[in-house]
Amino acid sequence: MKKVTKKTYLQWYREMTFWRRFEEKCRSLYLKQKIRGFLHLYNGQEALPAGFLHVMKPEDKVITAYRCHVWPIAMGVDPNRILAELCGKETGTSQGLGGSMHIFSKEHNFYGGHGIVGGQIPLGAGLAFGDKYNGGKGVTICLFGDGAARQGVLHETFNMAMNWKLPIVFVCENNGYAMGTSIDRTANHNDIYKLGLGYEMPSMPVDGMDPVKVAEAAFEAIERARRGDGPTFLDIRTYRYRGHSMSDAEPYRTKEEVEKHKDEDPILLMQHTLLDKKWATQEELDKIVEEVKEEVNACEKFAEESAFPSKDLMYKYIYSQEDYPFLDKIENN
Numbered sequence: 001m002k003k004v005t006k007k008t009y010l011q012w013y014r015e016m017t018f019w020r021r022f023e024e025k026c027r028s029l030y031l032k033q034k035i036r037g038f039l040h041l042y043n044g045q046e047a048l049p050a051g052f053l054h055v056m057k058p059e060d061k062v063i064t065a066y067r068c069h070v071w072p073i074a075m076g077v078d079p080n081r082i083l084a085e086l087c088g089k090e091t092g093t094s095q096g097l098g099g100s101m102h103i104f105s106k107e108h109n110f111y112g113g114h115g116i117v118g119g120q121i122p123l124g125a126g127l128a129f130g131d132k133y134n135g136g137k138g139v140t141i142c143l144f145g146d147g148a149a150r151q152g153v154l155h156e157t158f159n160m161a162m163n164w165k166l167p168i169v170f171v172c173e174n175n176g177y178a179m180g181t182s183i184d185r186t187a188n189h190n191d192i193y194k195l196g197l198g199y200e201m202p203s204m205p206v207d208g209m210d211p212v213k214v215a216e217a218a219f220e221a222i223e224r225a226r227r228g229d230g231p232t233f234l235d236i237r238t239y240r241y242r243g244h245s246m247s248d249a250e251p252y253r254t255k256e257e258v259e260k261h262k263d264e265d266p267i268l269l270m271q272h273t274l275l276d277k278k279w280a281t282q283e284e285l286d287k288i289v290e291e292v293k294e295e296v297n298a299c300e301k302f303a304e305e306s307a308f309p310s311k312d313l314m315y316k317y318i319y320s321q322e323d324y325p326f327l328d329k330i331e332n333n
Contacts, residue, residue: 001054001055001215001216001219002054002055004054004212004215006274006277006279008054009270009273009274009279010274010279010280010288012050012211012270013267013270013271013274013280013285013288014288014291014292015046015050015074016046016047016050016211016266016267016270017267017288017289017292018073018079018292018295018296019042019046019049019070019073019074020043020046020267021292021293021296022069022070022073022079022083022296022299023041023042023043023069023070023242024043025083025296025297025299025300026039026041026069026083026086026100027039027041027242027246029083029086029087029300029303030246031246034087034304035086035087035088035100036088036099037099037100037101038066038099038100038101038115038245038246038247039086039100039245039246040066040067040068040100040101040244040245041067041069041240041242041243041246042067042069042070042240043240043241043242044175044209044238044239044240044241044242044261044265044266045067045070045173045175045208045238045239045240046070046266046267047208047209047210047211047214047238047266048143048171048173048208048211048214048236048238049070049071049074049075050074050211050214050215050266051210051211051212051213051214051215051216051217051218052141052214052215052218053074053075054211054215054218055215055218055219055222056139056141056218056222057137057138057139058109059109059136059137059138060109060138060139060140060141060222061109061110061111061127061131061138061139061140061141062075062109062110062111062140062141062143063110063111063112063114063120063123063124063127063140063141063142063143064112064113064114064120064142064143064144064173065113065114065115065117065120065143065144065145065148066100066101066102066113066114066115067145067173068100068101068102068103068112068113069082069086069100069103071110071143072093072103072105072108072110072113075105075108075109075110076108077093077103077105077108077110079295079296079299080298080299080302080303081093082103082299083299083300083302083303084096084302084303084306085098085099085100085103086099086100086303087303087304087306088308088309089303089306089307089308089309090306090307090308090309090310090313091302091303091306091307092306093105095309095313096308096309097309097313097314097317098113101113101114101115102114102115109138111123111124111127117145117147117148117151118144118148118151118153118154119153120142120143120144121142121144121148121151121153121154121157121170122153122156122157124140124141124142124157124168124170125140125142125157125160125161125166125168127140127142127168128140128142128161128166128167128168128225128231129164129166131167132164132165132166132167137226138167139167139168139169139222139225139226140166140167140168140169141168141169141171141218141222142168142169142170142171143171143172143173144170144171144172144173145172145173145174145175145178146172146173146174146175146176146177146178146183146186146192147177147178147179147181147186148172148178149172149174149192149195150178150186150187154195155195158170158195158196158199158201158231158233159199161201161230161231162199162200162201162230162231165228165229165230165231166225166230166231167225167226167228167230167231168225168231169218169221169222169225169231169232169233169234170196170201170231170232170233170234171233171234171236172192172193172233172234172235172236173208173236173238174192174208174235174236174237174238175238175239175240176237176239177240177244177252177253179244179248180244180248180250180251180252181252182252191205191235192235193205193233193234193235195233196232196233201230201231201232201233202221202224202231202232202233203232203233203234203235204217204232204233204234204235205235205236205237206234206235206236206237207236207237208236208237208238208239209237209238209239209264209265209266209269210266210269211266211270214236217234217236218234220232221234239261239264241258241261241262241265271285
């Protein structure tokens with residue numbers, strides 16, 4: 001694994017601060033009704049993409065669920081286009097037609113963004129099968145929540161992935177709640193990693209609030225997959241500071257619980273480490289925060305100034321031109 005250095009910590013601090021500010025900007029725009037539909041924020045879970053991207057290679061792929069704004073940014077997708085997509089603008093990653101839950105970029109090996117709970121789990125195995133079948137060297141990172149871990153398709157996929165020794169890492173972003181249902185209420189144990197043991201799949205819990213620990217576990221799992229030894233299941237324990245979605249009133253947990261978990265904030269961990277090791281001053285960190293604010297505001301400006309998709313564009317992806325020749329006559333108004 002690449003060494004974690006002062007440069008790594010500074011990069012992580014800047015990136016995670018940007019991701020957090022980006023999500024808070026999304027929240028603000030949603031409250032202003034400039035983002036419609038569903039919106040699921042990633043606040044608190046930033047150590048996962050930070051740790052994974054530290055050890056991934058360019059040919060590796062990621063597929064995830066609907067809490068999917070931060071991962072594509074981490075993988076190099078233009079955040080301007082992601083925010084434009086959330087606002088339904090034609091400059092978005094899917095020309096404004098996909099929205100918050102369906103960010104996608106084949107160019108950056110990011111394969112969604114899936115609104116069906118657990119639907120991405122077999123799709124991730126399919127991506128990994130494609131790499132193995134075609135002689136590729138990539139490893140697929142398949143992410144899902146603790147709620148999706150209770151779907152039957154997980155077991156079917158685990159079985160096939162082990163039988164075929166697919167190059168895939170299954171990752172449960174275990175933030176403790178399936179929408180509003182605690183993991184304590186969904187099974188007779190709350191150690192989700194044990195679901196992989198029945199298939200003799202290497203499975204383990206991971207501290208998901210520390211990007212170093214995430215990177216160490218990710219490196220071992222990815223290298224196992226890359227050398228042909230098959231999948232790993234990582235139960236990464238993290239915590240989300242916002243509700244399941246913007247419509248979530250959070251009656252299932254107390255404010256005291258959320259505040260307690262904020263002591264484990266991965267951004268705060270980076271800040272403390274940088275200051276304790278004298279790798280940065282508070283003034284330097286404050287400057288990074290101000291720069292990030294400007295970058296996020298620039299994303300907002302780009303999205304605001306972009307146009308909505310035209311009617312003919314929307315029809316294009318619904319109707320066939322061959323079957324519906326009247327499309328040529330649609331007025332763009």
